[in-house]
Amino acid sequence: MEAVEKKLIVNSDKGNLLRELVKSMNECVRFYFSVAFINFSGLQLLLDPLKEAEQKGIKGKIITSTYLNFTDAKALEKIKEFQNVDLKVFVTDKEIGFHTKAYIFEYQDSYKVIIGSSNITQSALKSNIEWNVEIITKEHGRFIQDVLKEYDGLWDMSAEADQAFISRYEEFLKSLKNTQNKHKLIYENKQYIVQNRMQKRATENLERLRSFGEKKALVIAATGTGKTYMSAFDVKNVKPRRLLFIVHREEILKKAKDTFEMLLPNEGFTFGLLTGNHKQKHVDYVFATIQTISKCFHEFERDEFDYLIIDEAHHATSPTYQTVLDYFEPQFTLGMTATPERSDGYNVFDLFDNNVALEVRLHEALEDELVIPFHYFGITDIDGVDLSDVDIDDITEITKRLKVNERVDFIIEKMDFYGHDGEKRKGLGFCVSIEHAQYMASEFNKRGYKSVCLYGADSPDIREQYIQRLEDDQDELEFIFTVDIFNEGVDIPSINTVLMLRPTNSPIIFIQQLGRGLRKHADKSFLTVLDFIGNHQKTFLIALALNGSRYYDKESLKVAVATGFANIPGCTHIQMDKISQDRILEQIDKENFNSMKYLKEEYGEFKKLNQGRIPYLLLDYLKYDGAPDPVKFINREKTYLSFVAKVEKDEYLKELLLNEAFEATIKELSSKLPLKRIYEFVILRYLLEHEEINLEMAKQQVLKMIDHVDDDSILHAFECLNQNYYDIGQLKNKPKLVQYSNGILTKTDILAKLLENEENRKFIEDIITYGIFRYEKDFKREYYGVPHFKLYEQYQMIDAALLSNYRKIHSSFRGSGLLANGNEYFLYIDLHKEEDVKESINYKDKFINPHEFQWQSVNNTTQQSERGKNIIFNQQRGIHLHLFIRKYKEMDGKTEPYIYIGKGNSVEFEGDKPITVRMELENEVPANLYTEFTEKV
Template sequence: MTDEKKLIVNSKRGNLLNELTKSIVECKSFYFSVAFINFSGLQLLLDSFKEADQKGIKGKVITSTYLNFTESKALKKITEFNNIDLKVFVTDKEIGFHTKAYIFEYEDHYKVIIGSSNITQSALKSNIEWNVEIISKEEATFIKDVIKEYEHLWSISVEANDEFIQNYEAFLSRLINPEMTQHQLIYENSTYITPNRMQKRAMENLERIRSFDEKKALVIAATGTGKTYMSAFDVKNYNPKRVLFIVHREEILKKAKETFEHLISNSGISFGLLTGNEKDGNADYVFATIQSMSRRYEDFRRDEFDYVIIDEAHHATSPSYQLVLDYFEPAFTLGMTATPERSDHNNVFELFDNNVALEVRLHDALEDELVIPFHYFGITDIEDIDLSDVDIDDIAEITKRLKVNERVDFIIEQMNFYGHDGQKRKCLGFCASVDHATYMSDEFNKRGYKSVCLSGNDTVERRQSFMKRLEDDADELEFIFTVDIFNEGVDIPSVNQVLMLRPTNSPIVFIQQLGRGLRKHNSKTFLTVLDFIGNHSKTFLIAIALNGSRYYDKESLKVAIATGFANIPGATHIQMDKISQERILEQIDQENFNSMKYLKEEYFEFKKLNQGYTPYFLVDYLKFDGAPDPVKFIDREKTHLQFVAKVEKDKELKGLLEDDLFEGALKELSGKLPIKRVYEFVIAKYLLTHERINIKEAKHEILKHVKEVDEDSILHAFECWNQNYYDSVQKKGKLKLFELHDEVLYKTDAFQTVLNKPEYHKYIEDTITYGMFRYEKEFKNDYYGVPHFKVFEQYQMIDAALLSNYRKIHTAFRGSGLLANGNEYFLFIDLQKEEDIKESINYKDKFIDQNFFQWQTPNSTKQDSDRGRNIILNQERGINLHLFVRKYREIDGKVEPYIYIGKGNTVEYKGDKPITVKFELETEVPANVYTEFVKKV
């Protein structure tokens, strides 16, 4: 056996944690020597240590007191394992300790990993770290030297017994600030604060929106992601003379004023509060509650303020806000909200002229490190809990079955095993009902865990009182059990543990509850989430919520589960035990995500969260992280309204749809969703309020949304609206909205007739608005050229015709796996062939690795044909080969989209009729996308 070596780095392809957890449970014994152990990293290894203990695998761990970075809590936890011996190297001023070595002994060899990673969540999962793994026979000199050095370190280190840990803990507590130990002290000039990535993106987009004379915009970002700082940065750049900052709650107001004062200091600007108690309305920058401003707005001139900011903008549709907003005439108005909910069933998007400067949802916030990472542990519930035959809406029956003493003991056992970050546990437990929450609180109190039940029945004062007690490190209260009052809007920043104690029936609620603990706070570095997974029929919804993608299919979900949700960014960790994984995978296999039954269930669950309002509008689905994809409803019934009318049995809506012109217009727009270039919808939006548009005007409007646009693509968009490239089937049942004459696009009389009726107009506008919002979320404001393809985005075959400005019937782009438009060649490739395809035409198309792809041409292609030469000499002949790949042709009876993996260039070829070609890809396929293509589940 020769020595085997590999480099381990943290990436979407893998990380050190994966290597360690696998090795710990497969080796004969293990030996670690690391300078630092934090509980954040140790928690991720607990299950592997436990499994090793059960298998009789022994371990030794050495760590150090170097820089006081190692946490006493982590040492204490390691000593709970019978199979692990722990020692600590006590450093002094002369000698530091900086080893990072992981040694695994097998029957006939050793595996040694040496590099830069300590046992912290970031080092194991997300930091830039280099670790080298070497596998070698035990007689090798290298292994002998490693073992000898380890034994020496072991001999000069101190046993981490109770006395040592108590002394170390006492020492740490004597530091000036127990929450600011030496390893956390970072030199920082507090007067020089720079915007984070989210804030920079928002400011750039706000500047772009204003450059086109737009006067309003909305920023959507989760609580705790820095919206107030973002608004202060933007105000600082914009430099208005007078600013009005309006909030719903007074406690937010003072913090906002402090943020602005801190960031815009030494500038001669005065800052004042306008509240029930303070009346400083003459300040340059006024911070007001809506309650005070709605009583006093007429004391100011209409143009008094240059810049108005509305915090918690989802309240802005209420009458008090409307009074104020209708009165003032600022140069610019910024709305900020964590969730663009409709208040009183009104649309907050319209209030800000449908200009969304930024939308940051959970995955974005994790990626940009705007919130803390979470460690999610999916734990199979005890056998006594059987929910397999219960309706998910039968809360009384679910409550009855969850109220089991043994389950309480099991929850406490798991809670104590996994622990939490920080000194005091501050935990929210989400329950099925008030009765269930009361039961959990009572049972926890009986067992000595100080708890309380809070619900919507409690007064605001009582809730706030207990929330303050939970946040108070000196108070004994550790648990608040609740139903749904903490889903949105209520903030306890220092929460460090969340218990999911009810069956998940909605990805939206799951994400909201998870989000309650993700606020950054100096007492924690991560959130512990324990989810007790039963055998309910909708358990798979957990996977949809954790996957973080609204646009999923069965296969991508299965791969996400099998890979431990490798697509989740940063140090966040998702781990499900084997039983839960198998249960969820089985449910996903059995579920048809495209069936009417499933779509109806998804729709009605969403309606329930929409305060019971029927979601007539597509933009309703933009409100919540985890909401269903309404395009699935459109695919089913041609338009969203047709779907709603059908499932609601809504006679009034069916009556509206009996108007052929309205239904035809809606079908024409809905059939283009989700849009893959924004030009057509920007043009349509403009023509809602104008009779005609020329190329120059269209370019001006389009540049409000993208950085660049070419005029030929605008003309092509005009031609598409003129239905130049529709076949007879495509035209059937669809209204022609616009007509093209001499490169000017006009609104048709028929479409104007539809728009003249307000009850129709609002649905037409909604469809256009939704298409543009969704486009901006997925494509941002980048220019992709011609063809207009974004790498790793989903496309159908016919999209290639549209996006390459193809000027023949677009439905010609179907059937064959190789299509062309001039020098642009489009290769549409199915990796998994249908079983009934004969072996003679079973193309050998496959990924060689993340940079190379093998493809076989159609059987008729010869090397000496013009097309054959274009393929094998593509670079020499200026031919662009665009590769579109999908794993399966269809899933659950629905044709799957292709993923565009970019352009490929031929580097090798062989054979004839067909030619086997090896492409080098211009863009490396990311690990998570590559895994989804090649992994078999």
């Protein structure tokens, strides 16, 4: 009997076929693949392991087929570049299909065979629902003999993939292309257009806001995610009698009108354009440029339009827009933008009554497949470029050091190796300065890669001309080198290559530049991103940008880098070479993310993006994907304004903070951030505009934000705002902002007086609005019950008192590893204990696997005590055991939060004083979090 090991490989958060193939290729002595399809999206992910195999002298054979004409000629050409790989193609006809998916690896003393459903495409290797069975056999038994014999038979039947064969096949595919395009038209047929997840969430949220009487809302979503379609779906639901759609640029207008006409074909509405050239004012649905409508708006009645849509709403704070918006009185106004930041300092959120119906940032857009996946390759820069001793803001010096011919050759070599999706390369290269961009364009031109340099001072006409040339498949232009004009607003959908040629000093800019290539386009299925990573001191900022979370700590960042950002959704692939990875891990280790030095730098970079203006408001940080987390600044100095006053030595703020009542109030409000429950702040927001609020009105306000809330939690929020559960010290030091009696909550004189001052009011309102926005981002609109815990969210011990409606002094919730509120038991667990000589307890808290945990009670708990019985027989006794876990108690001198992993149920126990319990978790811990808890990087 031959010794055989088997396992099932599926694409999930625990792993995928790509990871398995890369590992196997790195360890084998020979490999043999037979797959029906190979396209370039999948092959690109295997280029580095193929290269390594070539360097080690490991030989391989690959068979693919022409079945359904799905294999790319380009992929075949690329495989032919490897000296160590023999390639054949099985030519299929009508009678015989070819559908094998087999990967065979030969080792010194064993074979590994993976057979299943996956071809070599990005989705088959990473994200599709696929089943592949891996079989490892230690001996040369019957099974492996059959497999190899079958493989050899196929090899003999297949054609040699020489240049003549590939050229013929390529011509054949091109001839098919035109006929295939005819079939694509069906997707534009209105019957087939259904809402994507983003559009569905947005229209549901807009409906909810309207049901509560709201008249304005803003939707924030990345370019290319389908905001125009979303607005058309909403209009289809609302069916306004008349509609006005306003845009900034005329070229967008016609597309928008076409979209609406297609989605509302039989509703009996008429559609028309109002521009410099078209004056169709009397149609039902008017699509206007701001330039034209601003000249003739008074020709319409104020209430002429029921529904008003502002595209690119971040422009709406300008005086031209304001005049138009102030005139019209629609029943509903919708703003749509990819970038809610404005260079003139006005607040776009205010314009839409702070109602954000939806916000979709990069990671969510990838998850919802609203943008295309990207393949990111982090490549260590050449030794000839040394940035280790240069200030990242010294643009002149960095430019000088990057202008190296040898580096240009290196960039081109890597570019040619990794290739790109589609026929023609359409690339953007981001440079450190205009001089650097000019140098790159000139050097690329010398080497035969047609390139131009484009920068802010160029006229819109020149910009448009270059963009059209790049988009044109017949034009030779392959690259536009630029500094930062493509960070926002400029759209080139067919971009298939992005070169990051400058040191990253801001996660925000990195995400904006990456986003330029993520627009969906018929001719591409992924974006290739090549980042040339130097040895400057801020390399780790790349990890912050790619990790996609504003709220990170050192440990989660290190795990993300070490696991190749396994948490990134879909077919997106992030790969850094060993040197870059080690360099980034070392920098993360050295950096203290809580030090004043680091926080000042982070703030300084953000201020630069804010056109050098001081970002006085917390809301400023919600405008950019990748912005720092301002709560870190609050934690440092108790309030955000105190932090800014200290960093900026700002006299205006220092003066403001001399008002004790004001400082105490913003300190009290700031201490609640980030919110773990929204009720209190929603109530306070209402009280900014009204004198009092009762329980019913409070419930109505809360339901604007979330799906459900129970009456007792609203009552508890009133009691908390009334400071019912503060201890003596808190009552002495914290201002009382509201007063509760007879079911009514009113403002106290302290708050009322502060709100009379416009400056004070602005900053109080900012904290409340920021708290609500951020809560919505973190918790969405879901109802979490009581206790109000969201899985895998971060919590402090005292949060459990608030979130379980605890009706005693809350600050008593600290100290012990187990706290209780009735039948709700909260277990707080440190996986790594402090090394303390006096520590007599031998803790045995650990994960057994992702769905089982071992926990040990405190020393004095006996099996006979009530608490002991409640723990070991928790299910029978109706006790809920909630587990909160953290890896380390402290990091960089700051207490770490716990992560809620859900409830556990005791299934085994042993010992007394302490009792050791094995629990089954109700929710299996996700793979990336489990790795973070259990692995040491």
